[in-house]
Amino acid sequence: xxxxxxxLCSLLLQEHFGxxxxxxxxxLIRTGSQPLRVIAHDTRTSPDQVKKALCVLIQxxxxxxxVHKRGTVEYEAQCSRLLRMLRYPRYIYTAKTLxxxxxxxxxxxxxLNGKMxxxxxxxxxxxxxxxxxxxxxxxDYAEVSSTFVRLADTHFVQRCPLVSPxxxxxxxxxxxxxxxxxxxxxxxxxxxxxxxxxxxxRRSSEDDATGEPKAKRLKHSTxxxxxxxxxxxxxxxxxxxFHQHFRDQAIVSAVANRMDQTSSEIVRTMLRMSExxxxxxxxxxxxxxxxxIFRSLPTGYNISKxxxxxxxxxxxxxxxxFVGKSGDSGGxxxxxxxxxxLGSLATATLESVVQERFGSRCARIFRLVLQKKHLEQxxxxxxxMIPAKEAKDMLYKMxxxxxxxxxxxxxxxxxxxxxxxxxxxxxxxxxxRMLLHRCxxxxxxxxxxxxxxxxxxxxxxxxxxxxxxxIESNTKRQ
Amino acid sequence: MAEVxxxxxxxxxxxxxxxxxxxxLCHQFPHGITDQVIQNEMPHIEAQQRAVAINRLLSMxxxxxxxxxxxxxxxxxxxxxxxxxxxxxxxxxxxxxxxKLVYQIIEDxxxxxxxxxxxxxxxxxxxxxxxxxxxxxxSKKLIKAVKSVAASKKKVYMLYNLQPDRSVTxxxxxxxxxxxxxxxxxxxxxxxxxLQTKAETARESKQNPMIQRNSSFASSHxxxxxxxxxxxxxxxxxxxxxxxxLNTLIYDGKVEMTIIAAKEGTVGSVxxxxxxxxxxxPIIPPTGLVRTPCGLCPVFDDCHEGGEISxxxxxxxxxxxxx
Numbered sequence: 001x002x003x004x005x006x007x008l009c010s011l012l013l014q015e016h017f018g019x020x021x022x023x024x025x026x027x028l029i030r031t032g033s034q035p036l037r038v039i040a041h042d043t044r045t046s047p048d049q050v051k052k053a054l055c056v057l058i059q060x061x062x063x064x065x066x067v068h069k070r071g072t073v074e075y076e077a078q079c080s081r082l083l084r085m086l087r088y089p090r091y092i093y094t095a096k097t098l099x100x101x102x103x104x105x106x107x108x109x110x111x112l113n114g115k116m117x118x119x120x121x122x123x124x125x126x127x128x129x130x131x132x133x134x135x136x137x138x139x140d141y142a143e144v145s146s147t148f149v150r151l152a153d154t155h156f157v158q159r160c161p162l163v164s165p166x167x168x169x170x171x172x173x174x175x176x177x178x179x180x181x182x183x184x185x186x187x188x189x190x191x192x193x194x195x196x197x198x199x200x201x202r203r204s205s206e207d208d209a210t211g212e213p214k215a216k217r218l219k220h221s222t223x224x225x226x227x228x229x230x231x232x233x234x235x236x237x238x239x240x241x242f243h244q245h246f247r248d249q250a251i252v253s254a255v256a257n258r259m260d261q262t263s264s265e266i267v268r269t270m271l272r273m274s275e276x277x278x279x280x281x282x283x284x285x286x287x288x289x290x291x292x293i294f295r296s297l298p299t300g301y302n303i304s305k306x307x308x309x310x311x312x313x314x315x316x317x318x319x320x321x322f323v324g325k326s327g328d329s330g331g332x333x334x335x336x337x338x339x340x341x342l343g344s345l346a347t348a349t350l351e352s353v354v355q356e357r358f359g360s361r362c363a364r365i366f367r368l369v370l371q372k373k374h375l376e377q378x379x380x381x382x383x384x385m386i387p388a389k390e391a392k393d394m395l396y397k398m399x400x401x402x403x404x405x406x407x408x409x410x411x412x413x414x415x416x417x418x419x420x421x422x423x424x425x426x427x428x429x430x431x432x433r434m435l436l437h438r439c440x441x442x443x444x445x446x447x448x449x450x451x452x453x454x455x456x457x458x459x460x461x462x463x464x465x466x467x468x469x470x471i472e473s474n475t476k477r478q
Numbered sequence: 479m480a481e482v483x484x485x486x487x488x489x490x491x492x493x494x495x496x497x498x499x500x501x502x503l504c505h506q507f508p509h510g511i512t513d514q515v516i517q518n519e520m521p522h523i524e525a526q527q528r529a530v531a532i533n534r535l536l537s538m539x540x541x542x543x544x545x546x547x548x549x550x551x552x553x554x555x556x557x558x559x560x561x562x563x564x565x566x567x568x569x570x571x572x573x574x575x576x577x578k579l580v581y582q583i584i585e586d587x588x589x590x591x592x593x594x595x596x597x598x599x600x601x602x603x604x605x606x607x608x609x610x611x612x613x614x615x616x617s618k619k620l621i622k623a624v625k626s627v628a629a630s631k632k633k634v635y636m637l638y639n640l641q642p643d644r645s646v647t648x649x650x651x652x653x654x655x656x657x658x659x660x661x662x663x664x665x666x667x668x669x670x671x672x673l674q675t676k677a678e679t680a681r682e683s684k685q686n687p688m689i690q691r692n693s694s695f696a697s698s699h700x701x702x703x704x705x706x707x708x709x710x711x712x713x714x715x716x717x718x719x720x721x722x723x724l725n726t727l728i729y730d731g732k733v734e735m736t737i738i739a740a741k742e743g744t745v746g747s748v749x750x751x752x753x754x755x756x757x758x759x760p761i762i763p764p765t766g767l768v769r770t771p772c773g774l775c776p777v778f779d780d781c782h783e784g785g786e787i788s789x790x791x792x793x794x795x796x797x798x799x800x801x
Contacts (some may be wrong), residue, residue, distance in 0.1 A: 002576045007783075024661065028699070132548070176608055179516030192537075208801040250762075253762075254762060257759050257760065257761050257762070257763075258758060258759060258761050260681070262687075263687075265605075307686055307687065310686060310687050310688045311687050313688075314687055314688065314691055319734055319736065320761070343762070344761065345762060348760065348761050348762045348765075349762065349765045349767075350763045351731065352760075352762065352764050352768065353765060353767055353768055353773070355764075356764055356768035356773065356774060357768065357773070357774055363730070363731070364726065364729045364730050367731055368729040369731045370730075371729070383722075383725065383726075383729070384661050384726060384729060385722065385723070385726050386659075387659055435767070438767070438778070439767055441772075441778070442767065442773065442778075444492065444768065444770040444789075444790070445772055445789040445795075446770060446772070446789075447788060448783065448789040449789055449790070449792075449799070456766075456769065456770045458766075459767075459768055459769050460769075460770060461764045461766070462765070463766045463767040464767045466765075
């Protein structure tokens with residue numbers, strides 16, 4: 001964790017949870033995995049308060065615990081998960097675009113509360129929706145639960161790991177901390193609940209209001225006494241799935257910018273079809289045949305099979321290499337090249353930063369060195385058609401900011417400067433990491449300038465997302 | 479009786495005859511003849527007479543003396559050069575051989591020219607002599623000095639009537655050692671506009687996508703013709719020049735290129751393939767990082783809370799917020 005990231009985490013914790021949680025959280029980030037007593041001692045807070053703070057953090061999936069062999073339990077902060085808190089508005093907005101207001105509120109409640117049972121969640125969301133509706137109308141639980149089921153089916157929400165059922169039956173002393181397990185297949189299984197009811201409007205007085213039918217009030221009072229049917233089954237938001245969705249959005253908009261609307265719709269269809277079948281971090285989506293794609297196109301697009309085939313061929317031949325052809329069965333099997341896409345988007349981000357900071361001539365030199373991999377000073381001037389003095393100036397400026405690197409190739413063993421080749425080169429991965437660090441520092445700066453800058457935070461966060469996905473895909477590849 | 483030694487005078491011992499025969503031989507073998515060949519041809523001529531004839535031909539400038547692995551070669555001098563050289567020789571009759579040597583070295587360098595230090599290495603003459611000779615030759619208008627565009631202090635010498643090579647003057651982009659930036663910029667914009675309009679018309683036509691894409695491409699030959707017809711350039715531009723301009727557009731990210739195989743003989747094809755260019759849009763809009771003042775701030779690395787430059791007293795930020 002870099003300094004900038006730690007400062008950012010501390011700001012986020014303070015904003016969302018307050019001082020004590022912030023102190024504990026930052027301490028855990030700085031020192032790694034620690035048991036309870038050590039935390040209490042080092043931060044000079046009472047164990048009670050530490051316990052409460054840890055509860056909050058665990059509830060929100062920001063801290064995990066582990067039982068060690070000696071029987072101690074150590075707590076560890078999940079730094080990357082902490083930084084995701086920046087992105088909450090984007091997650092909520094995505095849910096709104098996909099599942100309208102109901103979805104938006106469901107995801108919002110889930111994010112703000114960390115983990116919740118389905119019934120509690122549905123109830124709360126129904127209440128909130130009812131408040132916003134006109135007088136006399138109420139929100140039905142069934143509608144809310146159906147939206148919830150859809151969210152679970154598309155994997156946007158997932159079940160939290162449960163206490164393993166065999167633990168309690170084991171002989172011997174009970175474990176200091178339960179181990180949580182979850183079966184892959186059960187992760188998105190919605191329990192069969194019959195949630196009947198409507199949202200309740202929060203009234204300022206407890207008195208019987210005219211709009212409320214008496215029968216409903218009776219039912220509500222009985223509800224409180226019944227045990228909640230899905231006790232113990234908690235749900236959390238599946239952030240990886242949201243990230244996958246953002247990545248798909250970025251791909252579709254890139255294709256729309258480079259080609260036309262129809263091609264981007266085709267790519268969107270392909271991505272939608274491989275949403276659930278492709279694991280995250282895979283370099284390619286599953287191969288899709290052209291017939292399947294034709295069948296799954298949205299109904300608004302009346303293009304014939306031939307035209308679709310032509311578009312697919314064009315996409316596969318494009319120098320961008322976003323779509324590749326992997327076989328000829330079923331009218332042609334096509335895959336989307338995910339790693340390549342992330343690489344191109346990261347490169348485009350780098351180029352855009354260079355262009356805005358240093359000017360379009362510098363951007364030309366940057367792209368030139370990127371394409372040709374290694375170039376000498378003289379060659380740079382010749383290819384870019386920029387006078388020697390200016391070219392030198394720009395290269396040195398970019399070198400000082402670490403966008404461009406210098407590679408020495410000596411001709412003689414004594415590395416004499418007059419007999420050494422000096423080649424300029426660009427390393428995308430290291431430049432991406434450097435830029436990412438800048439982004440975090442920038443967000444911290446924006447946050448300190450309070451409130452008015454939420455929109456710009458979100459814009460910087462877009463850049464953070466692209467760069468992080470690219471770096472992640474690269475490290476997985478290695 | 480006294481023995482009279484009679485030397486048989488061979489019939490064609492006439493020096494002029496010998497010379498003519500040698501010249502005929504040289505014409506027969508334009509790549510040069512060795513001494514052995516002459517000897518075979520005229521076996522009755524003594525070596526000394528041969529040498530005299532050859533020397534005379536050399537000094538008259540009708541023969542060239544070359545060295546090869548096997549020995550010395552005599553080659554007839556080119557009829558083109560015969561003229562000015564004899565003129566030169568008549569001028570140089572008074573000058574010493576050193577000047578002739580220097581002149582020959584410069585001539586051999588062709589239209590790339592040769593640097594004074596290189597002349598010194600080749601002729602093994604001291605620097606002062608070289609400089610004197612060069613000044614002499616320049617005043618006689620036999621050679622000229624051309625400033626090289628690579629190193630502006632360096633002067634290369636070449637024959638007076640030769641056109642300097644592109645590598646020395648820089649080609650079409652340099653006029654008098656100055657890189658013509660505005661010229662390049664103008665050409666850049668014109669090419670881009672041409673490709674852009676072509677892509678637009680292709681898009682508007684709304685035919686099936688294959689045709690649309692293919693018609694948005696323009697070959698380098700088409701662009702070259704368009705630029706020539708525009709007439710914005712005083713200098714004659716070749717297709718390679720236009721291709722270098724189009725390459726800069728590629729590095730600007732505005733244009734993409736593909737190479738297709740083309741039949742030999744179709745207009746604009748080089749060695750069986752053609753380069754096609756197409757205007758494209760960037761794949762992402764300017765990224766979020768640079769839409770805030772921090773992205774463009776020159777003192778970003780020095781900025782931290784509590785320092786002299788800090789987020790709370792950032793002047794760029796306050797200016798930006800006032801919008």
